[in-house]
Every structure is written in C-alpha cells, then in structure tokens.
Amino acid sequence: MTGSAGVGMGPGGEFDLIRMMLERWGDLARGIGDDAALLDVPRGERLVVSTDASVEGRHFRRHWLTPTEIGQRAVAAALSDLAAMAATPLGVLVSLALPDGDTGLLPQLADGIGQAVRAAGTVIVGGNMTAAAELSITTTVLGSAHAPLTRSGARAGDALYVTGRLGGPAAALAAWNAGLTPAGAHRQRFAAPAPRLVEARWLARAGATAAIDISDGLAAEVEHLAAASGVRVELDPVSVPVMEGATFEGACAGGEEYELLVAAAATLDVAAFMARFGVPLTRVGTVLPRSPDTDHRARVVGRGGHDHFSR
Amino acid sequence: MTGSAGVGMGPGGEFDLIRMMLERWGDLARGIGDDAALLDVPRGERLVVSTDASVEGRHFRRHWLTPTEIGQRAVAAALSDLAAMAATPLGVLVSLALPDGDTGLLPQLADGIGQAVRAAGTVIVGGNMTAAAELSITTTVLGSAHAPLTRSGARAGDALYVTGRLGGPAAALAAWNAGLTPAGAHRQRFAAPAPRLVEARWLARAGATAAIDISDGLAAEVEHLAAASGVRVELDPVSVPVMEGATFEGACAGGEEYELLVAAAATLDVAAFMARFGVPLTRVGTVLPRSPDTDHRARVVGRGGHDHFSR
Numbered sequence: 349m350t351g352s353a354g355v356g357m358g359p360g361g362e363f364d365l366i367r368m369m370l371e372r373w374g375d376l377a378r379g380i381g382d383d384a385a386l387l388d389v390p391r392g393e394r395l396v397v398s399t400d401a402s403v404e405g406r407h408f409r410r411h412w413l414t415p416t417e418i419g420q421r422a423v424a425a426a427l428s429d430l431a432a433m434a435a436t437p438l439g440v441l442v443s444l445a446l447p448d449g450d451t452g453l454l455p456q457l458a459d460g461i462g463q464a465v466r467a468a469g470t471v472i473v474g475g476n477m478t479a480a481a482e483l484s485i486t487t488t489v490l491g492s493a494h495a496p497l498t499r500s501g502a503r504a505g506d507a508l509y510v511t512g513r514l515g516g517p518a519a520a521l522a523a524w525n526a527g528l529t530p531a532g533a534h535r536q537r538f539a540a541p542a543p544r545l546v547e548a549r550w551l552a553r554a555g556a557t558a559a560i561d562i563s564d565g566l567a568a569e570v571e572h573l574a575a576a577s578g579v580r581v582e583l584d585p586v587s588v589p590v591m592e593g594a595t596f597e598g599a600c601a602g603g604e605e606y607e608l609l610v611a612a613a614a615t616l617d618v619a620a621f622m623a624r625f626g627v628p629l630t631r632v633g634t635v636l637p638r639s640p641d642t643d644h645r646a647r648v649v650g651r652g653g654h655d656h657f658s659r
Numbered sequence: 660m661t662g663s664a665g666v667g668m669g670p671g672g673e674f675d676l677i678r679m680m681l682e683r684w685g686d687l688a689r690g691i692g693d694d695a696a697l698l699d700v701p702r703g704e705r706l707v708v709s710t711d712a713s714v715e716g717r718h719f720r721r722h723w724l725t726p727t728e729i730g731q732r733a734v735a736a737a738l739s740d741l742a743a744m745a746a747t748p749l750g751v752l753v754s755l756a757l758p759d760g761d762t763g764l765l766p767q768l769a770d771g772i773g774q775a776v777r778a779a780g781t782v783i784v785g786g787n788m789t790a791a792a793e794l795s796i797t798t799t800v801l802g803s804a805h806a807p808l809t810r811s812g813a814r815a816g817d818a819l820y821v822t823g824r825l826g827g828p829a830a831a832l833a834a835w836n837a838g839l840t841p842a843g844a845h846r847q848r849f850a851a852p853a854p855r856l857v858e859a860r861w862l863a864r865a866g867a868t869a870a871i872d873i874s875d876g877l878a879a880e881v882e883h884l885a886a887a888s889g890v891r892v893e894l895d896p897v898s899v900p901v902m903e904g905a906t907f908e909g910a911c912a913g914g915e916e917y918e919l920l921v922a923a924a925a926t927l928d929v930a931a932f933m934a935r936f937g938v939p940l941t942r943v944g945t946v947l948p949r950s951p952d953t954d955h956r957a958r959v960v961g962r963g964g965h966d967h968f969s970r
C-alpha cells in the first residue's frame with residue numbers, strides 16, 4: 349500500500365490493518381511494500397488503465413449488501429472497464445476510505461476484494477487506506493491488450509449485441525427503494541456483477557469493432573458508443589433481453605449491469621459464444637451511417653442512465 | 660473519465676462537469692473518453708504505479724487551503740511516490756468525490772490538479788467523479804523507470820541524505836490547530852509541496868541505492884527504509900535540516916513533507932546536486948549492518964509519523 353505497507357511497515361493502527369488485509373490476501377497481493385508498485389506490460393501490448401469509485405449512500409447502501417459483497421462489487425465494477433477494452437488484467441490498486449468506527453468491516457471487505465481479484469485471475473499490487481466520513485472503495489485497474497477495443501470503432505452495417513440479460517440491478521434497486529426485499533436473482537445481479545473479461549477477449553478475436561460496458565444503462569451506452577463512433581444506432585426494442593421479473597424500462601435505463609454492448613458483424617457466431625460461456629449474447633440493433641438530419645441519439649429509447657451528481 | 664467522459668459523452672450534470680474540467684485542462688488531458696485509457700510504457704522500462712487519497716478533514720481542512728491548493732497538493736503528494744522510485748511520470752488518473760452542493764469548487768480544483776500535472780511534465784489520462792459526503796481526491800500515478808529505486812537497496816556503509824528542509828508542514832499544522840495563522844513559508848510547504856521527480860532521477864543516476872519519500876515523517880521513513888533494507892540506521896540529530904522557525908520534533912516526526920530520504924555513497928556529490936537544483940541535500944545519518952541485539956528502529960528518535968486511523 350502506498351508509502352506504508354508490506355515489507356518494512358512501521359508501527360501504527362493503519363499499518364496493522366493493512367497487514368491484516370495482506371495476510372487475508374496471501375498470494376493475491378504482490379510486490380506491496382514500496383512507495384509504488386512495479387509491473388511489466390507484455391511486449392507489443394498497450395497499457396490499459398481505469399479508475400472507479402464505489403461510495404456508500406451513492407452506489408450502494410450498507411444494509412443492502414454484506415461487506416464482502418461491497419468489496420467484491422467495487423472491484424468487479426472497476427474490472428468491467430478493462431473488459432470493455434478487451435484487456436487482460438495486470439493488477440489492481442485499492443484505495444479504501446473507512447469511518448473510524450468501522451474497521452471491524454475490514455476482514456470481510458478484504459475477502460470480497462480478494463474474491464473479485466481472484467475471479468479475474470489478477471493480483472492486488474497496491475492501494476491506500478484512510479479514515480473518512482463514509483465507506484468508499486476507489487479501484488484502479490491495470491491491464492494490457494495487443495489491440496484494445498474502444499467505443500469508437502463501430503461502422504455502419506455492424507450489428508449491435510448485448511451480453512447477459514438486463515434489468516436485474518434496476519429491479520433490485522426499485523425493491524429496496526420501496527422498502528421491499530428484491531428477488532434473489534435480481535439482488536444477485538446487483539450484489540455480485542461478473543466483469544465479462546474473458547468474453548470480451550473472445551469477442552475481440554471474433555472481430556468485434558467496438559465495445560462499452562453497461563454501467564450507465566443500455567440507452568445511455570448506446571448513445572456513448574454511437575457518438576464516439578460517429579454513427580447512428582437503431583435499437584430493436586423487442587429484442588432487448590429483459591431478465592425475468594424485470595421491466596423493459598429497467599433493462600434500458602437502469603445502470604450497473606456490467607454487461608457488454610458490442611458492435612460486430614451481423615455474422616458473428618452467437619451460438620459459439622453462448623456454447624463457450626453459457627452467457628446470452630443478443631442482437632439488439634443495427635449500426636447505421638449518421639444522417640445529416642439526426643444526431644447520435646439512439647432511437648426508441650430517450651435519455652437514460654443515471655447521473656451521480658443529479659440524483 | 661471512466662465510462663463516461665470525453666468524446667461521445669451523453670447528457671447529464673456529471674458529464675457537464677467533466678466537460679468543464681476537460682476544457683480547463685486542454686492539452687493536459689489526453690485520450691479521455693473511452694472506458695479506460697491507453698498508454699505505452701517505453702521499451703525496456705518497468706511500469707511504476709501508486710495511488711493516494713487526500714480527504715477533507717483528514718489530510719486537510721477546507722479553510723486552510725484554497726480549492727486550487729487542495730487540487731494541486733493532492734496530485735503533488737501522489738506524484739511524490741513516483742519520485743521515491745526515481746520514475747518518470749506517464750500520466751495520472753484523478754478520482755474526485757464532491758458533496759452535492761460544492762460543484763462550484765470544481766473550476767479551481769481542476770486548475771490546481773492541472774498545475775501539479777503540468778509542473779511534473781505529465782498528463783491526465785483518466786478519472787472518475789462522484790458525489791460524496793466530503794471532498795476527496797484519489798490520485799493514481801503511472802510512471803516508468805529503467806532501474807527504479809526502492810526502499811530495500813540500502814547497504815551498510817551508505818550515507819543517508821534528505822532533500823530540502825523539514826518541519827514546515829508540522830509548524831503550519833501546529834499553528835492552524837492552535838487557531839493561529841502559520842508563517843507564510845511554513846504554510847507554503849504544506850499547501851504546495853513539490854514532488855522531487857527530477858531530483859530523484861539525478862540521485863538514481865548518481866548511484867543512490869534506496870529512496871523513500873517523507874510522507875509519514877522522517878523518523879518513520881527511516882524505520883521503513885531500514886526495515887526494508889535489512890539494515891540499521893544511525894541518525895545524527897544535529898544534522899537534521901530544520902526549516903527556520905520550525906521545531907526539531909516537527910522536522911523528525913511531522914509528515915507530509917514530500918521530500919526524499921535517500922541512501923547513497925558517502926562520496927555523493929552534494930555540491931553538484933545543490934548547484935543543479937537549488938535544493939538542500941543534507942547528510943543526516945549512516946547505514947550500518949543490522950546487529951543481532953537491535954531491531955530495525957532508528958536510534959535517536961522514537962516512533963513518529965502519523966496514522967490516519969488513530970488520530
């Protein structure tokens with residue numbers, strides 16, 4: 349951890365807490381103990397890097413999730429940005445902010461962080477710990493890719509696909525906000541997202557031209573992808589894969605799915621993908637040239653996604 | 660910024676705020692707009708990466724500093740970890756958390772972040788923005804080095820040097836905590852630290868064997884370096900460079916200096932360093948073999964440094 353942890357840590361409560369986490373992580377934590385971590389990017393590959401914050405009261409509420417789930421979810425959500433680029437993870441840095449009285453949560457938080465890191469086949473290379481008014485986890489993910497996917501490569505004629513089934517996180521949030529208990533399957537989609545890392549690399553190898561992960565909602569991500577690629581997108585509303593018990597609106601406008609929206613040829617071998625991963629891959633639309641009389645907004649659905657500053 | 664900003668940003672308040680910052684940063688922000696940033700590590704060099712949080716009420720108080728200083732200081736402190744490794748910065752990611760009512764601070768915060776980035780000759784490659792209960796800036800710094808300095812390379816016979824003059828930040832904090840106005844020079848040392856990036860690379864080329872930045876206080880950092888290197892250190896208290904008007908105790912135990920503690924041969928050309936940079940470089944001690952009857956603690960000074968979880 350930055351400036352403090354690992355080999356040669358001095359005395360003090362912060363160091364003791366970091367030591368405890370390092371013990372729980374075991375081999376999952378690598379090379380921690382210097383002011384910064386050292387990593388090697390495979391020759392011929394580019395470094396891919398992103399940072400993402402998960403803040404109590406904004407991205408989750410503590411009575412919705414176990415501390416283990418809070419840790420797992422924060423890191424999985426950050427890793428999803430590497431999936432969107434079809435990158436292979438090299439390591440993560442975890443910056444924890446924790447209210448003074450809450451250090452008892454740390455063992456479970458550390459276990460959840462470790463679960464997400466292990467599931468992605470990567471390691472923890474550094475981090476930071478501080479006291480704060482509320483619990484937050486800021487995760488920086490490092491990866492590499494020979495030919496990273498971006499959101500700007502979609503071309504007219506491509507088909508648009510989405511992984512998984514959408515609407516679960518929105519349904520869980522709707523239940524919690526109404527004081528109800530979400531259906532187990534919906535809660536699971538919110539509490540334990542799975543970054544589509546391996547799936548993304550398969551899609552990139554299969555010729556995908558652009559990708560983005562669905563953190564702000566399908567409708568918003570379609571707009572982002574269309575704007576970045578300079579194209580127009582026609583979504584087919586009937587085809588949007590809505591999770592059982594979820595709503596169409598939740599599937600289009602709800603965020604925090606961490607599924608992938610991908611542009612690729614209409615001939616993409618969807619059956620091979622589904623056979624390989626057991627994850628649905630659904631064609632939801634078509635990429636069209638941008639015409640002078642339209643902007644980049646997707647048809648069918650209006651503005652969607654969420655916005656941390658306005659809610 | 661992660662998942663949202665730059666090319667192809669959709670509608671929404673968060674995006675507007677990010678757009679505003681990107682406009683202020685101009686050429687300082689590079690390649691933002693995809694789910695993750697792409698960077699290239701120079702061939703033959705290793706990636707050096709660290710993350711650091713600066714939290715209101717923990718690392719600074721808002722009435723102590725201008726928003727510009729808060730931004731500048733957060734990024735400078737994070738870059739100091741690259742200096743400790745003698746790395747050259749490749750880019751930074753800035754994760755901002757801001758109370759809902761405080762978005763008016765953003766232009767100045769952005770300017771301060773930009774100042775620190777420009778002064779280090781680097782760029783902003785990504786980030787994140789969220790609402791939160793208190794203002795915080797979590798900065799991830801990426802750099803590269805052919806032969807990074809670590810804290811574990813000090814050898815018996817080396818001399819121990821420190822850059823700059825210490826005690827200014829501790830004196831400023833003591834004044835603020837007593838309800839007084841700090842001396843301008845002390846305040847400046849707290850408000851506008853300068854990461855010793857170029858100085859560190861000079862020292863590495865001149866044969867330094869180990870380095871650490873002084874974020875937790877000289878005494879604590881001496882302990883960290885001694886423990887990591889498996890050596891003992893004898894500090895000469897009379898030689899510690901105390902800033903005018905500061906106390907010896909503040910110079911030894913006060914943190915947030917962002918100067919460097921460096922092990923190198925006793926023949927290091929101190930005069931050449933000072934002529935080149937106009938920054939003091941002072942021999943403060945000697946590296947000795949660890950003897951069976953002593954632990955790694957430095958002599959002279961007891962435990963020092965600060966600890967975010969215990970204060």
